[in-house]
Amino acid sequence: MAEQKTGRGRLTTWIVIMVAVAFLALAFYNYQRSQKEETTAVKEVTPVPVTVVKVEEGEMERLLETSGDLRSRVNVYVFPKISGRVIEKILVDKGDRVKKGQLLVILDASLVKARMERANAAMDAVRSRLELLEKDQKRLEFLFAHKAAPRQQLDRISAQYKAAAAGLKEAEAARREIQVLLTDHAIKAEIDGVVAERFFDPGNLSDTKKPLLRLSDESLMKIELVAPETDFPRLRLGMPADFQLAAYPGRIFHASLVKMNPVFDPATRTVKLELQA
Secondary structure, eight states: OHHHHHHHHHHHHHHHHHHHHHHHHHHHHHHHHHHHHHHHHHHHTOOOOOOOOOOOOOOOOOOOOOOEEEEESOEEEEOOSSSSOBEEEEOOOTTOEEOTTOEEEEEOOHHHHHHHHHHHHHHHHHHHHHHHHHHHHHHHHHHHHTTOSOHHHHHHHHHHHHHHHHHHHHHHHHHHHHHHHHHHTEEEOSSSEEEEEEOOOTTSBOOTTSOSEEEEOTTSEEEEEEEEGGGGGGOOTTOEEEEEETTEEEEEEEEEEEEEOOSOBTTTTEEEEEEEO
16 A cells, blocks of 8 residues: 555656646746747847938929920011013022022023123123214314414314213113112022022022011021910029930930010910020
8 A cells, every 4th residue: 555655656746747847848938939939029229320311491493394396586588579570590409508699590681682782782881882982082172272262163073072971881780780780680598597498490480478488597596485474483484304215226415495475376376486506
């Protein structure tokens, strides 16, 4: 009986020890787990360096993107000064560069040239007569001084000489008018530039109300474009603008806003603008 009690007591003791060991193991496991979670939590809240800057006031940039047309600021339409003349030659074509004073168009001037020939012949005849009268006048002045010619004869020659001199001046004036008319048949460029448009071909008749050519000065350009009316309140004259040309891909050109049309297009609700480089 005593041995049985001893055996149970040992069994009970071992059970208690095992439970205690299990409890200690569980406590140690929970301690290790809590330490790991605490370490993880500490790592997660590690402070991140922050740079502090002073807040300043400024303007926010708002871009308005649109398309437009590049045009010359200087356009000269070449009109003939005479109507009804056959266009004999047009010496330039669209895209050609021209210099001021360069001959562009020649009109048929056959009638004017004939008038010029007659005027030159008339002037030659008047000059010849004037030379003869001048000689006669000098001869009669000499004779009259020596009392070898009457006064009436000298006065008559002097009057004829004065009339011939006046006739020569009239002939010279007529010739100058014909020369101007002849010059008008040879039309020249008024500016350095490029032939932007050509409206006629040789063989047509000239008309003072219809231009033959349009010349543009490419050194002075402008950009015409439109903007929505909603952007109009933000636009100001002098505002900078950047633009690109299809002929120069990748290049950016600079301009400024110089004109704003305050009248809106009712159909498109846009306003016309003009930039100058």
